[in-house]
Amino acid sequence: MALDVAAMRRNFPIFAHQPPPFHYLDNAATGQICAAAAEALTTFETAGRANVKRGVYRLADRATQAFAEARERMAAYLGATRPEEVILTSGTTFGLNLAAHVLEARVGPGDAILVSRLEHHSNIVPWQMLAERRGARIRALGVTEEGRLDLRDLEAAIDRRTRIVAVTHCSNVTGAVTDLAPLVARARAVGALVVVDGAQRVPHGPLEVASLGCDIYALSGHKMFGATGAGALWIRHDLLETLPPFLGGGEMISRVTIEESRYAPPPHRFEAGTPPIGPVLAMGAAADWLAGLDWQAILAHEKRLTARLIAGLEALPGLRLIGPRDLDDRYGVVAFEVAGVHAHDVCQLLDGFGVCTRGGHHCAQPLMDAFGTVATVRASLAPYNDADDIDALLEGLEQVIRILR
Amino acid sequence: MALDVAAMRRNFPIFAHQPPPFHYLDNAATGQICAAAAEALTTFETAGRANVKRGVYRLADRATQAFAEARERMAAYLGATRPEEVILTSGTTFGLNLAAHVLEARVGPGDAILVSRLEHHSNIVPWQMLAERRGARIRALGVTEEGRLDLRDLEAAIDRRTRIVAVTHCSNVTGAVTDLAPLVARARAVGALVVVDGAQRVPHGPLEVASLGCDIYALSGHKMFGATGAGALWIRHDLLETLPPFLGGGEMISRVTIEESRYAPPPHRFEAGTPPIGPVLAMGAAADWLAGLDWQAILAHEKRLTARLIAGLEALPGLRLIGPRDLDDRYGVVAFEVAGVHAHDVCQLLDGFGVCTRGGHHCAQPLMDAFGTVATVRASLAPYNDADDIDALLEGLEQVIRILR
Amino acid sequence: MTMDLYNRRIVEAAKRARERGRLADADVSVTRDNPLCGDRITLDLRFEGERIAALGLRVRGCLLTEAAATLLAERGVGATPRELWRAQEDLRRLLAGEAGEPVWPELAMFRPVAGVKSRHECVLLPFEAAAEALARGRAERA
Amino acid sequence: MTMDLYNRRIVEAAKRARERGRLADADVSVTRDNPLCGDRITLDLRFEGERIAALGLRVRGCLLTEAAATLLAERGVGATPRELWRAQEDLRRLLAGEAGEPVWPELAMFRPVAGVKSRHECVLLPFEAAAEALARGRAERA
Ligand SMILES: Cc1ncc(COP(=O)(O)O)c(C=O)c1O
Numbered sequence A, B: 001m002a003l004d005v006a007a008m009r010r011n012f013p014i015f016a017h018q019p020p021p022f023h024y025l026d027n028a029a030t031g032q033i034c035a036a037a038a039e040a041l042t043t044f045e046t047a048g049r050a051n052v053k054r055g056v057y058r059l060a061d062r063a064t065q066a067f068a069e070a071r072e073r074m075a076a077y078l079g080a081t082r083p084e085e086v087i088l089t090s091g092t093t094f095g096l097n098l099a100a101h102v103l104e105a106r107v108g109p110g111d112a113i114l115v116s117r118l119e120h121h122s123n124i125v126p127w128q129m130l131a132e133r134r135g136a137r138i139r140a141l142g143v144t145e146e147g148r149l150d151l152r153d154l155e156a157a158i159d160r161r162t163r164i165v166a167v168t169h170c171s172n173v174t175g176a177v178t179d180l181a182p183l184v185a186r187a188r189a190v191g192a193l194v195v196v197d198g199a200q201r202v203p204h205g206p207l208e209v210a211s212l213g214c215d216i217y218a219l220s221g222h223k224m225f226g227a228t229g230a231g232a233l234w235i236r237h238d239l240l241e242t243l244p245p246f247l248g249g250g251e252m253i254s255r256v257t258i259e260e261s262r263y264a265p266p267p268h269r270f271e272a273g274t275p276p277i278g279p280v281l282a283m284g285a286a287a288d289w290l291a292g293l294d295w296q297a298i299l300a301h302e303k304r305l306t307a308r309l310i311a312g313l314e315a316l317p318g319l320r321l322i323g324p325r326d327l328d329d330r331y332g333v334v335a336f337e338v339a340g341v342h343a344h345d346v347c348q349l350l351d352g353f354g355v356c357t358r359g360g361h362h363c364a365q366p367l368m369d370a371f372g373t374v375a376t377v378r379a380s381l382a383p384y385n386d387a388d389d390i391d392a393l394l395e396g397l398e399q400v401i402r403i404l405r
Numbered sequence C, D: 001m002t003m004d005l006y007n008r009r010i011v012e013a014a015k016r017a018r019e020r021g022r023l024a025d026a027d028v029s030v031t032r033d034n035p036l037c038g039d040r041i042t043l044d045l046r047f048e049g050e051r052i053a054a055l056g057l058r059v060r061g062c063l064l065t066e067a068a069a070t071l072l073a074e075r076g077v078g079a080t081p082r083e084l085w086r087a088q089e090d091l092r093r094l095l096a097g098e099a100g101e102p103v104w105p106e107l108a109m110f111r112p113v114a115g116v117k118s119r120h121e122c123v124l125l126p127f128e129a130a131a132e133a134l135a136r137g138r139a140e141r142a
């Protein structure tokens, strides 16, 4: 069945608040919150708030149960083997930094950590910092001209000294989806761990994380139509059991004396302090709602819109697409340059037509460097986008080119 | 003027949602959200959401401005010298861990870090971890029989090897307020930095952090009637400029290549990734609202209630108060034991009377050890509490003692 | 509901826990903590073949933990490991709100705890300690 | 409002920035980045006494940065440091939405940018580079 976009939009409160023309195409930066998540957030914060994990009165008990349920919902959406594999965090960036700290003992002087030129800064800088702390080296997989991860020379890129491979599941600039299988196979062969940045993959439907073969998977709730302030980090349970804590504080201990502390079992060991309860409940509600959607219809819809957008862009004079032209193994994240016009000027003028796009390096400077540019314009799609949004963008672009060139 | 509690309660949505009897006395665990914060949170998440710091379209520009304004509001509430001194975090625990990481280079083998037996685990465990990373030692100030920080032997406790002094501004168990002046003076004399855990102080009115003499001050938004998921960390600007980043990722860099990264100036250097925007706006709105209240009236009101509670407790058979009896230099956080009855059983039964209290070690096991106990019951006050709440607690306790002893 | 939770039978069972002592000649002793509150139970078991011949305990805990410990001590003597595991399973199911008669009918007094998730661990703690003791006893005999 | 922002004067001033070149015989050269977008401006200054005798530049930036750079180059030659600082202050005030005629009337073309906080830095960047160059020039003469 085709997606009923009008019905889909009714699930997103933003459209009742932003008067048309409102063409929100900055979903890779943050998605809009869905009604289920907004409801979970507001109900908890205003009508049922209590701290979790400690209280026995009903309000606290219900909050604790709701929090546990959010973990289960995330586990189900991700396809985790068990809920305890899901650490509830404040976002992808925090999750990747947590990973880089708890894996510290696994990296020694002279070892290598492999990232890629396709990565968001959040999946580069924590590894640089780890490498510096441990005297290890950073290496990087390249990108193809299409803006995909270059997997041709994995034998050379991943060798015995490689301890960690950290790659994105979907690029936040080119939309390219990474073929994890060969990477994972090669990493396994040399005993390296695979950390996947799932921030841009997760808004596009449920997944089977346990069968991807990776060891760690990070994501943000605000990009999957939850609230800002929450995220999740999946860690394979056998690895998880062996890892030391990252942050210290309440809830992650089993016993504290001034001299020393004993730590709680996972996942609590990795969740110090009061968690972002409201945002976590919102993320759980979003996951639950997303899990029930018809993803075949949604992905077909997104693919049609992506095709329309790419075709339209290619028809414009002086447009340069940064990313794959073909529509397989990619999501609706489309970056481009307009010859002779700065990305921010493009975005600013598009805003005048009610079109929200992002200009800049998209926290992916190594990728910008690889394409010999500094800043691009990016349009990124969500299930609530429709052909009108694409057309408004394309018409806006025509005008921009007319005005500025 | 006396506080109009009924009017105060109308500023807290929870009371419209929880049917009476509802006596919320677990404010030290989390406060209830105020209307201003709820409004800021919901409006941002459902009606105006965009990511901050990067977008140029109006929605994003407004979000960025609102985020900057939240920082200014926090700076004003705290009495910071400039907004850039305020790092926006996900909470106190995160803030204290951040502090323990960015101060790492200042602690060497054989150095000492001074905490206290009055601390919440969040102000102990991060320092233990730092001490372990650097081969330093942890020492601890004791507590008096009254449950106050024992400041008698500061000359001995803080010596030339002491690099960091980490203490609470207000105990989350005994309510005692720390007299920071002598501590700060002694720390200054030996060149040690002073880190203050302000989580329990901040809900009780604006402060003048710049004149406390400390270097770092941590707090959580959810305890000051904001949303869960946000906090702030104040760092004196001259110190701040010298500190390395903690987490790596988007927004905290000025330039990233695969080989190395250059970092942005404070506060951005310390704010990697998408921040908890909604919760931060809520915290800013709460601070702004709190700043406009009549604190003389509120504190007098809280003091009266605390007196009523302590007097009532002392009249009960077999009650043991853990904390100061006098009403000066303390806030309305009152912990006690009921002889022969377990704290959780007390709390569970009190819940039957609509009274929400907390039982357990309150993430302060060293303090429990100092008082030779494992778990206590705690009642903690906020501006919306009234004499009815206290009386319901006291009557409930009488019944509990009758039933269980 | 809170009052149901502290029904006479639970309160009285809890009192009996305080009158019990440790075993001097245990084959296995196990100590378990409840991370929620720092509560602690120590369980001593003596075996005759597979069966539990004697059971001692010390509890520092809430009424629910005490009552569950008493029930375990009173019904556990003479029980086989299988029966004890069965009882633990039935207790879990009962706390999950499932219907059905448990193998030890007295377990039914914990039914009101089903509604308070944060207290489940209090009731389960003695049974978890017992399961660990049985596993250790078996390992030592093997 | 967006259209105001890209008024003819700004667009044309921006174009002129692209026609300018660097100075071969500069006394001071300063490079400044805009962290928002990685934009970069390089400014060359030559002095005659206190006054700016010549000004060269290279901009890799948006229209707003280009237009501001042009304005600076066209009005800056012959200016004293004091005048330049004054212009920068007036520009800040104008972006903050304050009324009043700026010392260089052409600065008024940036008034529509006041409403878009995230672009203020784009307009200020060339002036910040100039301020740094002046401070350095002064330090070198001292
Ligand atoms: C004194 C004190 N410090 C630190 C914390 C930790 O705060 P959070 O859990 O919000 O990180 C708390 C609250 O639990 C506290 O009361």
Ligand SMILES: Cc1ncc(COP(=O)(O)O)c(C=O)c1O
Binding pocket: A028, A029, A091, A092, A093, A094, A120, A122, A123, A168, A170, A171, A172, A197, A199, A200, A220, A363, B250, B272, B273, B274, B275
């Ligand atoms: C691919 C990718 N990784 C990581 C991140 C960082 O996520 P967050 O900012 O929510 O921590 C983002 C989003 O900005 C992203 O697109």
